[in-house]
Amino acid sequence: MAKGQKDKPPTKVAEDEEPEESGPSSPAEDSSLVTQSEGTGAADANDAEAPRADESNDADEAEGEEVAAAQLGSERYVLAGFFAAGMLLAYLLGKVVHGVWATLANKDWFSRALPALSAVGDDDKTTYGMIVGGVVALVVVLRAFRNAELRAWSDEVAAELAKVKWPTKKEVTNATFVVIATTTVATLYLALLDRFWAFVTNIVYGDGS
Numbered sequence: 001m002a003k004g005q006k007d008k009p010p011t012k013v014a015e016d017e018e019p020e021e022s023g024p025s026s027p028a029e030d031s032s033l034v035t036q037s038e039g040t041g042a043a044d045a046n047d048a049e050a051p052r053a054d055e056s057n058d059a060d061e062a063e064g065e066e067v068a069a070a071q072l073g074s075e076r077y078v079l080a081g082f083f084a085a086g087m088l089l090a091y092l093l094g095k096v097v098h099g100v101w102a103t104l105a106n107k108d109w110f111s112r113a114l115p116a117l118s119a120v121g122d123d124d125k126t127t128y129g130m131i132v133g134g135v136v137a138l139v140v141v142l143r144a145f146r147n148a149e150l151r152a153w154s155d156e157v158a159a160e161l162a163k164v165k166w167p168t169k170k171e172v173t174n175a176t177f178v179v180i181a182t183t184t185v186a187t188l189y190l191a192l193l194d195r196f197w198a199f200v201t202n203i204v205y206g207d208g209s
Helices: 027-105 108-113 122-146 148-162 169-205
Strands: none
Touching: 027 108, 027 122, 027 148, 122 148
16 A cells, blocks of 8 residues: 555444335245234134124023023912912911810810810910911912922913013002092082982972972
């Protein structure tokens, strides 16, 4: 190298200089992008189908709950009917036992034959009569409940009653007001009509005053 020539300092690349844009992407990169987009579309489709499946499951559960509630309501009516019949039968049998017992206690032959039973007080007779009536009614109701024909008939009756559309409180209130108003108007009309015809009859058949 000649002495007269000075060494040129090496050129430095600017730090803030942006790298040159790369060329077109390779086929491998394009395929990876296509695969990612397909995966995203499939995930979106699955996300869209998931709420529909949840909605269908909710609808099926709601229908099942309605059916179960309807069956429970019918069964509840049957059980309530048998329970009410048992209570009524127990009350009637208790009264019958008490009445028969009280009547027999006043008989001399019963007092001589069973002095212990005839000496029982009236209140105790009522209590024992209710106990006996309750036991007998329980046995009768259980046997009737286990009877297949009677149970099928009661289930059918309860199912038909469950289908009845009972009026609402507002409808009952409005109908009650209508009945009261109609009865009042009819009563006033008949009272005035009675007074009118009494006046006419008095004029025709009376003294004319």
